[in-house]
Amino acid sequence: MRHILKKKVSLPIFTVLLGLLSLVATGQDNEGTIWHDASLLTVHGKLDTVYTAPFQRFPMDMKDKVRERVWQLSKNAAGLYLDFKTDATDIIIQYEVEDKLAFPHMPATGVSGVDLYMSTPEQEWRWVRGNYNFGDTISYQFSGIDVDTIQSFRLYLPLYNTVKWMKIGISRYTELKAVALPEVKKPVIVYGTSIVQGACATRPGMAWPSILGRSLQRCVVNLGFSGNGRLEPEIIEFMTRTEASVYVLDCMANFTPGQGLNVEEAKKRLKSSVSNIRKKHPQTPILIAEHAGYSDGDIQPHRMQSYRELNVATQQVYNELLQEKTPNLYLLRHENLGLGIDGFVDGTHPNDHGMILYADAYLKKIDTIEKE
Template identity: 45%
Template structure:
């Protein structure tokens, strides 16, 4: 009995020692909130939400609930640690039938090297009452004493609570302040939110953020990018460098197609009352089963026809209005999981198309 108690004591002591050797950092500790990829940062405060609390009384419940998911949020920090741990809890189920737990509920870490290139970090993970990711044996070619900058992307389809980032005791660690640059603000659907990326870094908005090395705000809401006046009024509060309106995948229903022109015109008018930032309208990316189904082709082509007519009329009246076509998006046959939502290949193709278009608008 004494022998067993002795072994237990040693194990407990070892656990305490291991825990004591890790310094844990809460993004919502003291100082400026380091969460990036959202507007209203100070107003939202210590929550991994995308809209301020007052929006709950403005938008439909379905949209509000989705805004409490952390899609597109990211945290940058600098460290020289050889090991980085991340632990947090989530608010709902880990996965969906067409999207894995690593995309729905996981995090994703990238290191920026001395040349400014974003390098993916492969981590070990476990999903339980607390989700844990461990990035071990990290090395830093040509690092400074403070190490390199990291970018941690948060879950795409889950809410996050109680997140901490741990490094070995004595390692340098500091959160990066949010960028002061005006962001690209994207209003869209489930595809913009991140369905169905295998991990958060593969959502096209996050790929775009890395490719442009520029702040991007993800306001994609699964099934709820419906061009509603109430949301455009919130959107108009943001100090964007560019507004992207990519809502056509949620406007294909027969009772919505006829609303496209009126809602878009009203929304653009609301934006122009507050901002002169460029506005990019985007066609439906297409249901990739259309090659063998005329019905599928008709469903997205009718929305694109309406959007194109709307753009032709509005561009005569609105300065700084741009347009991206189905052909410019250029998704390939294997770019979707279910004929609607993007695979990682589709996400990459989306980001490629957007980066080309946005570069011409913002960095001619």
């Protein structure tokens, strides 16, 4: 993946080989806080940083290739994050978003909030609690962080909102450096539905692709589009522009009758998607996932029938492709995901517990794939 630092003409040029790019402050308030424009940091989690707006997921050339709803969802910052280093004990994040702050089934902290983690010297991630205020300008303040020297931080951006601008405030006696090292490992690229995008995690860092990324110590690219993960060839083509360590197709939840699609269309598009990936990347592992199910299937049989039919169809496509000698193809089963009745918010979308189960299932499967 390509990473660049967007800069004003007056900024000095820093070498990417050093891995750390010092940011120039954009302003100072009367209390001595230095404000840094977050768009000057490398935004991780996207497949193209050259022609893509700082806090969005698709480059401009995709605008006329995908449906309008998909384009609008691609402007949401799901899965994007900022890596930086600082010795500040207090960090302030201020920003503005375009859409409503919360949903009936998902809090503002997940829809529109940010989420901060600090990495320990042992490369373990620690969550940093922040005080937040949601208004026309959203503000998060992370105070009293126990740091003696410069530490590594990761700031996840909102899952279901589009960021207009963002700035980071620290004391003028401390420093902030952007981490812009090239990815050592190829990313995991995930194409999916609202569950991939992050519904209904309470915080951006609790979306299962984000949890998986921290566990793998690798970028996991989130191409989740709420209600619109339909295995469309334009998005498959976009994915295949980048060599992945694993391509993940987790779209079955959007082939239900309520989406205007059906089982036969799911089979057709799934087989075509795998074939199109294979044309460009003959050996890269492809992981297809079954529908995770619904928590109310036992007492609402039509709901159980819906996802079971889709999972049978997924298994049929998987077996057909294996018979056709498709290499390095893998299946994540409904049983592997293991979401029980306590793993959902509304019977369809995982809560934080369900997201952890999701991420754990993917972690185990990818670990198995990469050991082969």
